[in-house]
Amino acid sequence: MTATTHEEHHDEIPTGIKRWLFTTNHKDIGTMYLWFSFIMLLIGGLFALVIRAELFQPGMQVVDPNFFNMMTTLHGLVMVFGAIMPAFVGLANWQIPLMVGAPDMALPRMNNWSFWILPFAGFMLLAPMFVGGNFASGQGPAFGWTFYEPLSGQYDKLVFFVFAVHLLGFSSIMGSINIIATILNMRAPGMTLMKMPMFVWTWLITAFLLIAVMPVLAGVVTMMLTDKYFGTSFFDAAGGGDPVLFQHVFWFFGHPEVYIMILPAFGVVSEIIPTFARKKLFGYASMVYATASIAFLSFIVWAHHMFTVGMPVAGELYFMYATVLIAVPTGVKVFNWISTMYRGSMTYEIPMLWALCFVILFTIGGFSGLMLGVAPADFQYHDTYFVVAHFHYVLVSGSLFGLFAGVYYWLPKWTGNMYSNGLAQLHFWLSTIAMNLTFFPMHFTGLAGMPRRYADYPLQFTEFNVMSSVGAFMFGFSQLIFLWLVIKTIKGGEKATDRVWEGSHGLEWTIPSPAPYHSFTTAPEVK
Amino acid sequence: MSQAAGGYYLPEPSKWPIIGSIGLFLMTGGFGLYLMGMSMITMYIGMAVLVYMLFGWFGTVIKESEGGLYNDQVDMSFRMSMGWFIFSEVMFFAAFFGALYYIRVFADPWLGGAGNNLMTHDWLYPEYTSTWPTNGPGNVGGDFQTMGAWGIPAINTLILLTSGATVTWAHWGLKKDNRSQLILGLFLTVALGFLFVGFQAYEYIHAYNDLNLKLTSGVYGSTFYMLTGFHGLHVTIGAIMLLVMLFRSMKGHFTHENHFAFEAAAWYWHFVDVVWLGLFIFVYWLV
Ligand SMILES: [Cu+2]
Numbered sequence: 001m002t003a004t005t006h007e008e009h010h011d012e013i014p015t016g017i018k019r020w021l022f023t024t025n026h027k028d029i030g031t032m033y034l035w036f037s038f039i040m041l042l043i044g045g046l047f048a049l050v051i052r053a054e055l056f057q058p059g060m061q062v063v064d065p066n067f068f069n070m071m072t073t074l075h076g077l078v079m080v081f082g083a084i085m086p087a088f089v090g091l092a093n094w095q096i097p098l099m100v101g102a103p104d105m106a107l108p109r110m111n112n113w114s115f116w117i118l119p120f121a122g123f124m125l126l127a128p129m130f131v132g133g134n135f136a137s138g139q140g141p142a143f144g145w146t147f148y149e150p151l152s153g154q155y156d157k158l159v160f161f162v163f164a165v166h167l168l169g170f171s172s173i174m175g176s177i178n179i180i181a182t183i184l185n186m187r188a189p190g191m192t193l194m195k196m197p198m199f200v201w202t203w204l205i206t207a208f209l210l211i212a213v214m215p216v217l218a219g220v221v222t223m224m225l226t227d228k229y230f231g232t233s234f235f236d237a238a239g240g241g242d243p244v245l246f247q248h249v250f251w252f253f254g255h256p257e258v259y260i261m262i263l264p265a266f267g268v269v270s271e272i273i274p275t276f277a278r279k280k281l282f283g284y285a286s287m288v289y290a291t292a293s294i295a296f297l298s299f300i301v302w303a304h305h306m307f308t309v310g311m312p313v314a315g316e317l318y319f320m321y322a323t324v325l326i327a328v329p330t331g332v333k334v335f336n337w338i339s340t341m342y343r344g345s346m347t348y349e350i351p352m353l354w355a356l357c358f359v360i361l362f363t364i365g366g367f368s369g370l371m372l373g374v375a376p377a378d379f380q381y382h383d384t385y386f387v388v389a390h391f392h393y394v395l396v397s398g399s400l401f402g403l404f405a406g407v408y409y410w411l412p413k414w415t416g417n418m419y420s421n422g423l424a425q426l427h428f429w430l431s432t433i434a435m436n437l438t439f440f441p442m443h444f445t446g447l448a449g450m451p452r453r454y455a456d457y458p459l460q461f462t463e464f465n466v467m468s469s470v471g472a473f474m475f476g477f478s479q480l481i482f483l484w485l486v487i488k489t490i491k492g493g494e495k496a497t498d499r500v501w502e503g504s505h506g507l508e509w510t511i512p513s514p515a516p517y518h519s520f521t522t523a524p525e526v527k
Numbered sequence: 528m529s530q531a532a533g534g535y536y537l538p539e540p541s542k543w544p545i546i547g548s549i550g551l552f553l554m555t556g557g558f559g560l561y562l563m564g565m566s567m568i569t570m571y572i573g574m575a576v577l578v579y580m581l582f583g584w585f586g587t588v589i590k591e592s593e594g595g596l597y598n599d600q601v602d603m604s605f606r607m608s609m610g611w612f613i614f615s616e617v618m619f620f621a622a623f624f625g626a627l628y629y630i631r632v633f634a635d636p637w638l639g640g641a642g643n644n645l646m647t648h649d650w651l652y653p654e655y656t657s658t659w660p661t662n663g664p665g666n667v668g669g670d671f672q673t674m675g676a677w678g679i680p681a682i683n684t685l686i687l688l689t690s691g692a693t694v695t696w697a698h699w700g701l702k703k704d705n706r707s708q709l710i711l712g713l714f715l716t717v718a719l720g721f722l723f724v725g726f727q728a729y730e731y732i733h734a735y736n737d738l739n740l741k742l743t744s745g746v747y748g749s750t751f752y753m754l755t756g757f758h759g760l761h762v763t764i765g766a767i768m769l770l771v772m773l774f775r776s777m778k779g780h781f782t783h784e785n786h787f788a789f790e791a792a793a794w795y796w797h798f799v800d801v802v803w804l805g806l807f808i809f810v811y812w813l814v
Binding site: 014022103104107108110112113124157167170173176180181213218223229232233236237238239240245248312 | 539664668746750
């Protein structure tokens with residue numbers, strides 16, 4: 001392309017609300033995804049604080065049990081589908097075109113549609129909560145985020161829940177198709193698959209997982225819909241169906257779903273550690289193969305969520321062994337990160353702090369996952385706070401910390417400004433300490449037998465629950481520091497260089513900070 | 528925007544996606560309101576908005592395509608997207624096929640006391656013997672008969688297989704720039720597609736009126752109607768896609784090297800064809 005067409009077409013950025021409603025720009029869409037997910041994080045966090053307020057002491061103080069159930073349900077759903085997943089799609093939107101040297105996403109209009117379905121789906125999920133005029137009589141879903149049948153079938157606003165899930169799935173599938181097409185079709189000349197940044201690789205595999213399992217989720221909620229409103233018997237034993245069928249189909253989606261939420265975080269960490277260790281990523285090829293193996297295994301382990309449901313022993317054994325096998329590729333990743341740091345010239349800038357924290361705390365979550373994967377032991381842990389501790393270690397100190405790491409890594413590139421180191425340190429340390437204070441005691445309450453999803457508990461669990469509640473409020477309010485920091489950084493601050501970090505590599509660091517509205521309109525050459 | 532000749536085409540900001548979101552929201556939300564006992568008007572408005580969006584959005588894409596704005600790389604993006612979209616559809620059907628498999632191979636024998644479920648059986652459903660087809664220990668929906676494989680379903684199999692051949696024949700015509708072969712092939716395919724849907728509708732009426740086989744006939748009715756129903760819906764969508772291709776062919780769209788939309792519709796058609804073979808074997812034949 002010639003310089004003149006470049007000048008002509010480098011038109012002004014559209015302004016006002018229309019810019020955001022009609023945009024086909026991957027950076028705008030990425031920004032919207034990130035803000036949407038942060039708002040959902042705060043809403044889901046608020047729900048968590050209601051739970052922790054109620055559980056601060058034994059007995060019923062703050063809310064009634066149905067409302068408590070509504071909070072546990074919506075906390076999970078909002079965090080999974082509203083906060084974590086869209087946030088990673090936001091990172092993908094911003095970063096993948098920049099990292100592969102593409103002018104934009106492959107299908108920019110569909111990209112806009114993927115985002116703009118989300119607020120409507122979120123509304124449909126949350127709106128029943130307000131039916132009846134006040135919260136206490138709200139009629140939101142109250143059957144747990146896993147919406148097991150037959151309990152969920154008794155919810156009389158089920159149809160809105162089902163369609164909210166359909167819309168979310170539709171959005172995810174379109175978003176993933178776009179990501180795959182961008183990665184496979186839009187790479188700069190010379191960037192072979194095995195030269196792609198790790199973040200791009202992990203997203204390629206994540207997008208594949210999403211396309212494979214979101215339709216299955218759509219299928220299972222469709223069965224719920226017809227069971228409730230049109231008289232089918234998928235989950236009704238009287239008609240020859242089986243409620244356990246629900247669990248099988250749900251977890252066939254559900255287990256890959258946990259990798260959907262963690263693989264992009266693996267990618268972020270694999271970008272950050274080499275930058276601040278000033279060494280190349282150790283074992284790049286093995287990282288790629290490990291990610292692919294994890295994705296493959298994720299399809300054949302789902303019933304480890306159902307050990308206590310009454311499966312044949314052969315099934316228990318198979319799902320146990322297959323599950324434990326996942327530790328191998330995951331271990332490859334953890335050792336690769338450690339080996340990357342070994343004898344590196346390490347510095348501890350903010351993204352690196354989050355990444356290090358990720359490696360340590362995610363590994364704790366991985367280990368407790370192994371414990372849960374051992375079928376005979378799981379009979380003790382099942383549906384206790386030990387499970388809650390496990391998945392919050394992988395989802396908070398895993399996925400969410402991975403997201404924070406990514407935002408702190410790329411924020412200077414997005415805004416053109418460096419953020420306040422002091423505020424960022426405060427956010428990091430408060431979050432890390434609070435996270436452990438909240439969730440570490442849950443291992444103990446769980447092992448001692450405290451069941452999850454109850455609004456009340458026996459006296460002997462009080463001390464640990466007090467700790468968890470104090471930690472949760474600390475964690476929740478620490479996120480306001482992050483909000484303030486981001487707004488401050490957008491408004492101004494010390495100017496960031498193009499390269500931003502001394503040890504950074506990759507195409508995204510070759511363009512100016514802030515990244516111009518249109519980047520790589522001419523494809524760069526990768527050697 | 529930067530869309531110099533030879534570059535990757537990046538569209539201007541567009542109103543169609545947000546209109547599509549509003550349409551989806553009104554349609555699904557309106558259906559929900561209907562199930563809550565309200566009128567269906569919101570749903571119809573949503574459907575109208577969606578149809579408006581589909582015309583507008585696809586119209587824009589067709590104009591851009593015919594205007595020569597898409598280079599080979601854009602074409603490849605479309606191809607990949609359609610392929611992965613079909614894969615997502617395959618997985619949607621896999622959920623229902625999986626449910627059928629699980630019920631037949633595991634859940635139903637267990638209800639009859641197989642495996643380690645003898646006591647459950649004796650206590651809960653001592654009268655029930657595991658069998659397929661079944662509407663469960665509760666005889667939900669009452670006694671029913673099943674649809675034989677070698678009547679209409681076999682004819683429908685023949686129809687779909689033939690239509691797969693005619694659409695390929697149309698494609699050959701397009702590649703040879705033989706427009707009348709393209710149009711005739713597409714016309715035959717669309718006609719066979721709607722014939723299939725017609726037979727399917729006739730079969731449903733027969734099942735409801737004469738066999739007492741209904742959506743509510745226990746788990747057999749559930750799997751039968753959900754699988755064949757979703758398939759029928761996809762046949763309808765595929766036939767409409769091919770109909771659009773037929774109109775476009777008659778207007779002179781497509782060249783022998785530039786006809787992704789036609790191929791996408793053809794891929795989709797082969798996909799519904801393959802799903803049907805699965806249905807014919809596992810739903811009708813192996814009863
Ligand atoms: Cu799992």
